[in-house]
Amino acid sequence: MSQATPRSNEPLIHHWMPFTPNRQFLEAPRMLARAEGVHYWNSAGEKLLDGISGLYTTPAGHGRREIREAVAKQMEELDFAPPFQFGVPGSFRLAHELTRILPAPLSRVFFAGSGSEAVETALKIAINYHRARGQGQRQRLIGRARGYHGVNFAGWSVGGMVKNREAFGLGLPGVAHLRHTHIPENRHVIGQGPHGGLDLADDLQRLIDLHGADTIAACIVEPIAGSTGILVPPVDYLQRLRSICDKYGILLIFDEVICGFGRTGHPFAAQAFGVTPDIMTMAKAITNGNIPMAAVAVREEIQQAIFDVAGPDAIEFFHGYTYSAHPVACAAALATLKLYRDEDLFARAAAMAPGFLARIADLAHLPCVIDTRGYGLLGAADLAPGASPGARGFAVMRRCFDQGLVLRVTGDTVIFSPMFITSEDQLDAMFTILRRVLETI
Ligand SMILES: Cc1ncc(COP(=O)(O)O)c(C=O)c1O
Numbered sequence: 001m002s003q004a005t006p007r008s009n010e011p012l013i014h015h016w017m018p019f020t021p022n023r024q025f026l027e028a029p030r031m032l033a034r035a036e037g038v039h040y041w042n043s044a045g046e047k048l049l050d051g052i053s054g055l056y057t058t059p060a061g062h063g064r065r066e067i068r069e070a071v072a073k074q075m076e077e078l079d080f081a082p083p084f085q086f087g088v089p090g091s092f093r094l095a096h097e098l099t100r101i102l103p104a105p106l107s108r109v110f111f112a113g114s115g116s117e118a119v120e121t122a123l124k125i126a127i128n129y130h131r132a133r134g135q136g137q138r139q140r141l142i143g144r145a146r147g148y149h150g151v152n153f154a155g156w157s158v159g160g161m162v163k164n165r166e167a168f169g170l171g172l173p174g175v176a177h178l179r180h181t182h183i184p185e186n187r188h189v190i191g192q193g194p195h196g197g198l199d200l201a202d203d204l205q206r207l208i209d210l211h212g213a214d215t216i217a218a219c220i221v222e223p224i225a226g227s228t229g230i231l232v233p234p235v236d237y238l239q240r241l242r243s244i245c246d247k248y249g250i251l252l253i254f255d256e257v258i259c260g261f262g263r264t265g266h267p268f269a270a271q272a273f274g275v276t277p278d279i280m281t282m283a284k285a286i287t288n289g290n291i292p293m294a295a296v297a298v299r300e301e302i303q304q305a306i307f308d309v310a311g312p313d314a315i316e317f318f319h320g321y322t323y324s325a326h327p328v329a330c331a332a333a334l335a336t337l338k339l340y341r342d343e344d345l346f347a348r349a350a351a352m353a354p355g356f357l358a359r360i361a362d363l364a365h366l367p368c369v370i371d372t373r374g375y376g377l378l379g380a381a382d383l384a385p386g387a388s389p390g391a392r393g394f395a396v397m398r399r400c401f402d403q404g405l406v407l408r409v410t411g412d413t414v415i416f417s418p419m420f421i422t423s424e425d426q427l428d429a430m431f432t433i434l435r436r437v438l439e440t441i
Pocket of ligand 1: 114115116117119148149150151222226227255256257258283284
């Protein structure tokens, strides 16, 4: 039976909320009205701890004056300029700044407005690259089960989350998936699991054997799968993917929309794991979540191959967004990168990680917790399912909110991704609330 949309919250019904049970939300809206540092305040003025850095977006803390002032100044100076055929100084500065923290071969940067747009851009670059080199038959894209690459058509097609796929038809043709890397042998391992890395990565070889390497354009993975519950790659997994891609001329894409900008204690997960992709997507923390922005970084030769086949005055890449390199977003990103640098925030994340991960590991002692895992400042605990799949996770999220903690759940998995400025006392307070809820759920 269909559930009626409650009418009691009449003024709220017009906003169709994303990834939210809208009807349930209207019964008891969770409104976040103000934020500063590691805290939110709800509309009743009650203070809550932010355990997930916005949505992995805001590691430097909410309400940063430096970003706010840079944004205000930019809006006074130049609010908007067309990104096609014209440039704004900030975007060139930003691309250059990014190359200072990216792994060295990634030296050309294309801007977009969201992680989903960055993924679409990356996949289109991959296909265009092969076509430019006379290998237009390379059109297949390889994703991974339990991957999340945003919600646009190519992104959900290479993604591996059934609920994001089943309502929307067939998706992109020519997509195949690796198995995910969450295997029982690595249960309760914090960091990289010792089991399964080579075998799971060899799924790519199996798909090559099935489809033919020269039909495959790219393989896209999140170095650590974030949205489906912090799936850390087993030992040797990413290295093996890299070597298979190298052997067969397949582009390796890392989707670092969550992992990027210090979350692993390194600028990017590529550096944390010592594996460099050919293309990398990033978003979220690029502006500390203050203004929507995303980017795709590629090796120079990928850009060059696409440039080489275009006439001297021709547009080389028929792709772009009205809000690519928006000047205000560029100003926010430049101020954010400066904050990361000035406050040495990636090193702070690295220093915080062992204590944080020990707290995650400690959740394993609770009877309802069936797996714990984490890396850097990403941690997760799987709960034994309750009455129906996801019901217990949802109840935990709601009770934590009522007790002053914002965290994220996916199904029956609880996810933590604290800000890099979180103090030990604040971490303790977050875990105290979560433990209290888990002990009574
Ligand atoms: C790995 C990854 N890729 C892509 C996206 C999509 O980003 P957006 O929601 O900004 O479109 C996300 C969002 O969480 C993500 O985690």
